[in-house]
Amino acid sequence: MSDHKSRKSNDTKMPKAFGWMAEYADEEDLLVAARKVRDSGYTQTDAFTPFPVHGIDEALGIKPTILPFIVLCAGITGLITALLMQWWTNGVDYKYLISAKPFGITPASIPVAFELTILFSAFTSFFGMIFLNQLPRFSNPVFTNPRFDRVTDDRFFLYVNAADKYYNRESVKELLADTHPDSLDEVLDDSTPSTLPRPIVLGALLLVLAGLIPAMIVLNMRASFSNLPRWHVFFDMDFQPKKKPQQTTTIFADGRSMRPQVKGTVGRGQLTEQDPFYLGYDPSKLSADDASTTVKYVSTNANQDSASQVQASTAVQSMPAQSPPPQGAPAPTPALKLPWVDKLPESIVEASNIEANMKLGKVKFETYCSACHGYGGFGDGLVHKRADSLAQGYWTPPTSMHIERVRKQPVGQIFHTITKGQGKMASYASALNPKERWAIVLYVKALQRSRNADIEDVPVDSRSSLDNELNVEPTK
Amino acid sequence: MNRVNMATVASNYNPREIDNTADVPGRRAQLVTGNQTYSSITNMVCRVAEDPQPLLWYVLFGFSSLIAVMFLSLIGYLILNGVGIWGNMNPVFWAWPIVNFVFWVGIAHAGTLISAILFLFRQNWRTSINRASEAMTIFAVVCAGIYPGIHVGRAWLAFWLLPYPSLNLWMWPQFRSPLLWDVFAVGTYASTSLVFWYMGMIPDIATYRDRSKSPLRRMVYGLLCLGWTGSSRHWLVYEKAYTLLAALAAPLVLSVHTVVSFDFAVSQVAGWHTTIFPPYFVAGAIFSGFAMVVTLLVPSRAIYKLENLITLRHLENMNKIILATGTLVGLAYATEAYIAWYSMNQYEGFTFLNRQFGPYWWAYWTMVSCNVISPQLFWFKKLRTSLFWMVVICVFVNIGMWFERFVITVTSLSRDFLPSSWGYFRPTMYDGLMLFGSFGIFMSLYLLFCRFLPIIAMSEVKGILSIENHAAHAHDDSHGQSH
Numbered sequence: 001m002s003d004h005k006s007r008k009s010n011d012t013k014m015p016k017a018f019g020w021m022a023e024y025a026d027e028e029d030l031l032v033a034a035r036k037v038r039d040s041g042y043t044q045t046d047a048f049t050p051f052p053v054h055g056i057d058e059a060l061g062i063k064p065t066i067l068p069f070i071v072l073c074a075g076i077t078g079l080i081t082a083l084l085m086q087w088w089t090n091g092v093d094y095k096y097l098i099s100a101k102p103f104g105i106t107p108a109s110i111p112v113a114f115e116l117t118i119l120f121s122a123f124t125s126f127f128g129m130i131f132l133n134q135l136p137r138f139s140n141p142v143f144t145n146p147r148f149d150r151v152t153d154d155r156f157f158l159y160v161n162a163a164d165k166y167y168n169r170e171s172v173k174e175l176l177a178d179t180h181p182d183s184l185d186e187v188l189d190d191s192t193p194s195t196l197p198r199p200i201v202l203g204a205l206l207l208v209l210a211g212l213i214p215a216m217i218v219l220n221m222r223a224s225f226s227n228l229p230r231w232h233v234f235f236d237m238d239f240q241p242k243k244k245p246q247q248t249t250t251i252f253a254d255g256r257s258m259r260p261q262v263k264g265t266v267g268r269g270q271l272t273e274q275d276p277f278y279l280g281y282d283p284s285k286l287s288a289d290d291a292s293t294t295v296k297y298v299s300t301n302a303n304q305d306s307a308s309q310v311q312a313s314t315a316v317q318s319m320p321a322q323s324p325p326p327q328g329a330p331a332p333t334p335a336l337k338l339p340w341v342d343k344l345p346e347s348i349v350e351a352s353n354i355e356a357n358m359k360l361g362k363v364k365f366e367t368y369c370s371a372c373h374g375y376g377g378f379g380d381g382l383v384h385k386r387a388d389s390l391a392q393g394y395w396t397p398p399t400s401m402h403i404e405r406v407r408k409q410p411v412g413q414i415f416h417t418i419t420k421g422q423g424k425m426a427s428y429a430s431a432l433n434p435k436e437r438w439a440i441v442l443y444v445k446a447l448q449r450s451r452n453a454d455i456e457d458v459p460v461d462s463r464s465s466l467d468n469e470l471n472v473e474p475t476k
Numbered sequence: 477m478n479r480v481n482m483a484t485v486a487s488n489y490n491p492r493e494i495d496n497t498a499d500v501p502g503r504r505a506q507l508v509t510g511n512q513t514y515s516s517i518t519n520m521v522c523r524v525a526e527d528p529q530p531l532l533w534y535v536l537f538g539f540s541s542l543i544a545v546m547f548l549s550l551i552g553y554l555i556l557n558g559v560g561i562w563g564n565m566n567p568v569f570w571a572w573p574i575v576n577f578v579f580w581v582g583i584a585h586a587g588t589l590i591s592a593i594l595f596l597f598r599q600n601w602r603t604s605i606n607r608a609s610e611a612m613t614i615f616a617v618v619c620a621g622i623y624p625g626i627h628v629g630r631a632w633l634a635f636w637l638l639p640y641p642s643l644n645l646w647m648w649p650q651f652r653s654p655l656l657w658d659v660f661a662v663g664t665y666a667s668t669s670l671v672f673w674y675m676g677m678i679p680d681i682a683t684y685r686d687r688s689k690s691p692l693r694r695m696v697y698g699l700l701c702l703g704w705t706g707s708s709r710h711w712l713v714y715e716k717a718y719t720l721l722a723a724l725a726a727p728l729v730l731s732v733h734t735v736v737s738f739d740f741a742v743s744q745v746a747g748w749h750t751t752i753f754p755p756y757f758v759a760g761a762i763f764s765g766f767a768m769v770v771t772l773l774v775p776s777r778a779i780y781k782l783e784n785l786i787t788l789r790h791l792e793n794m795n796k797i798i799l800a801t802g803t804l805v806g807l808a809y810a811t812e813a814y815i816a817w818y819s820m821n822q823y824e825g826f827t828f829l830n831r832q833f834g835p836y837w838w839a840y841w842t843m844v845s846c847n848v849i850s851p852q853l854f855w856f857k858k859l860r861t862s863l864f865w866m867v868v869i870c871v872f873v874n875i876g877m878w879f880e881r882f883v884i885t886v887t888s889l890s891r892d893f894l895p896s897s898w899g900y901f902r903p904t905m906y907d908g909l910m911l912f913g914s915f916g917i918f919m920s921l922y923l924l925f926c927r928f929l930p931i932i933a934m935s936e937v938k939g940i941l942s943i944e945n946h947a948a949h950a951h952d953d954s955h956g957q958s959h
Contacts, residue, residue: 154514
């Protein structure tokens with residue numbers, strides 16, 4: 001600290017003196033001597049002891065340290081840092097929604113806040129101690145005295161620094177000699193170099209530089225572009241020993257990594273692709289029936305038939321639903337030739353269910369179909385009427401349920417129309433489950449029959465009342 | 477040089493003659509025996525590192541470093557092959573790695589407890605044992621830290637645990653998870669304990685420096701002790717810093733196992749979801765930590781002839797703490813049983829019965845007999861002051877504490893709410909070897925510590941000796957005056 005001052009005041013040839021050092025064997029003697037030195041007015045004093053001697057601070061007049069306040073500030077900083085960090089990272093920068101708990105500072109922030117408070121304070125206590133004591137200090141004139149080695153063993157030293165403003169070489173020596181020290185030496189200039197040995201400095205420098213290399217490589221890689229594939233230090237999950245679809249393999253004789261279905265098993269969701277109840281036609285008859293139909297069914301737009309279908313639907317455009325098809329018009333939408341189911345499923349027409357299913361069909365038809373097809377199924381629903389009144393050319397009128405072609409359709413085909421849609425009509429599969437669709441088919445069939453009833457359909461005992469009420473022959 | 481030679485020290489030592497475990501009312505028993513002086517203390521402690529190590533040291537170190545190398549290579553094997561080499565399997569994904577982690581963290585509690593809490597309570601007897609137990613703390617934390625690090629699966633990404641916006645996702649850790657609190661708690665504990673340990677060693681390393689003959693040794697110790705001179709002005713700040721660190725470490729040590737217990741208690745698994753966990757875990761941690769300290773100190777003091785510093789009284793005091801905490805742990809088990817019944821929660825009730833009589837009954841009863849029954853033997857002064865019996869009991873305590881963590885982790889996970897997903901955990905060879913291997917790391921570090929660093933806080937013992945001497949003088953003086 002004030003070493004330079006004393007250095008100047010002394011003869012340059014003589015080793016510089018830094019002060020006097022008295023040695024004692026007992027801490028009591030040291031305390032007595034220290035009090036004496038303090039009472040003589042010296043303040044640049046110090047004692048060196050193997051353990052903290054009780055009462056020495058008072059004996060030497062050492063002021064208390066401000067370390068606790070520094071640590072308090074560090075603790076508060078740690079607390080605030082922890083709270084801000086948790087609030088910002090989880091509540092602002094990247095919001096985590098955990099069980100709908102609130103963002104920001106919650107009771108869950110307490111553990112981390114507590115730990116960081118301790119962490120900051122503890123490190124500050126340690127580094128604060130180092131800093132306040134001006135450590136590390138590897139070159140210190142007190143070490144020149146060989147007896148000083150025992151300061152960390154069992155000896156007690158009292159030191160009066162030459163930097164003291166009342167310092168006088170002779171009087172200090174006299175004062176200390178009066179305290180009956182075991183030895184009294186002048187602290188002389190430290191002849192050892194105060195810097196670290198060269199090789200150590202160089203070695204450390206090299207180590208630091210070598211340590212920077214990986215960081216530089218990484219930084220360079222992050223800042224530059226490369227066309228080479230990524231360099232995998234760890235493969236993570238990028239490469240896995242597994243087969244993907246459509247790959248070949250040597251494990252199976254057929255060389256395919258995808259395996260055919262095991263006979264007699266039903267895959268997940270497969271039933272809907274195989275059961276006539278879900279389809280309206282019987283797929284098992286499909287392949288046996290006609291391979292070309294299958295093709296047509298799978299890709300309706302790819303061949304000529306579908307082209308004519310498009311033509312047909314354009315031709316019927318803007319045609320009022322109830323008017324008969326114009327003369328010479330191309331044949332309406334060609335019917336799909338699929339092995340249609342021609343009987344309603346048992347579960348729908350069972351005697352115990354049929355009434356309920358009829359009602360269900362009515363409700364669903366009126367909900368989903370009547371808007372276009374009308375309550376009676378004549379294709380005169382509100383949507384159609386409105387579209388018709390706007391007279392827009394692209395409106396395809398909903399087909400009447402009562403035209404010959406539709407009336408002749410097997411139940412499976414109507415089911416299929418609802419399921420897959422037909423021409424301009426969309427699919428209703430997402431709104432109606434298969435049972436509801438079959439119920440609608442049941443209702444549509446009833447509608448068709450009622451609008452095209454024969455006198456034979458009316459029970460014999462009611463026929464006369466019919467005549468009276470309507471006075472018209474029911475249309476055929 | 478007034479060095480006490482081996483013969484003097486050896487003649488001072490006769491543990492049979494000195495019984496400092498007897499308490500005479502009105503007088504404090506001596507903490508260090510054999511009429512020690514400052515320099516004899518210095519000699520006794522420095523000899524440990526200065527004299528050539530006994531053959532036993534080389535044997536032990538060779539053995540434990542081999543095990544440590546095996547452990548490290550197993551970690552390499554694990555990283556190459558993935559955590560599948562362990563027995564962790566649905567439904568027990570938190571198996572031995574977590575058990576071992578909690579086990580080691582628990583052991584790590586004794587050191588800081590002795591250094592900090594006993595310091596704050598002015599328990600002067602701590603001075604002879606605090607250094608070694610602090611060192612043990614650090615080494616136990618090292619062992620503990622390894623397990624979560626490798627259990628994350630992709631160990632090379634373990635740094636994602638830190639508050640760092642992870643690569644490409646710019647995503648921060650989730651601060652509401654107790655697992656992240658754990659990172660902070662254990663991290664703070666490890667670093668604070670390290671600082672505490674190192675700071676306590678500075679004056680003693682300076683003693684090593686001043687006694688070194690070879691310039692290299694002198695330079696290395698000189699660098700390590702930061703040029704410590706023992707200046708009173710430095711001591712003042714140093715003591716203040718030490719007190720502050722102790723005051724900070726005391727709540728910290730209690731918080732660490734509390735947070736570790738949150739890993740379990742904050743979840744909803746039956747048998748984990750209980751508020752008793754934090755105090756129960758802390759008591760268990762102190763219990764196991766003290767047992768480990770006793771297990772290590774008994775042979776250390778015999779090998780290095782430190783019986784006059786680490787006296788029987790020190791060991792007896794620790795055994796009393798083991799008895800107290802062991803009883804607390806027993807109380808916690810009883811409370812768990814009571815709550816399982818009193819809560820009328822069918823899952824809690826089932827979990828408890830399942831622990832006792834389910835497929836892991838053997839683990840439960842090992843735990844109870846080691847943790848609750850064996851420390852009760854310390855009620856007998858004969859056993860409490862017998863070196864042989866205390867080591868035996870302490871080894872049992874540590875076995876029991878390992879089983880406690882096993883019971884908590886594995887029984888609850890293997891049978892949770894859904895019987896269809898129940899399972900039975902079976903460890904693999906690697907589980908066993910990697911538990912065993914961690915002891916290799918621990919022992920190697922401890923042996924190196926004995927070899928190179930001051931294993932007893934000389935300056936603190938001298939301070940206590942000084943106070944005792946003065947108290948004795950004062951006593952004699954007043955005695956003389958009154959008559």
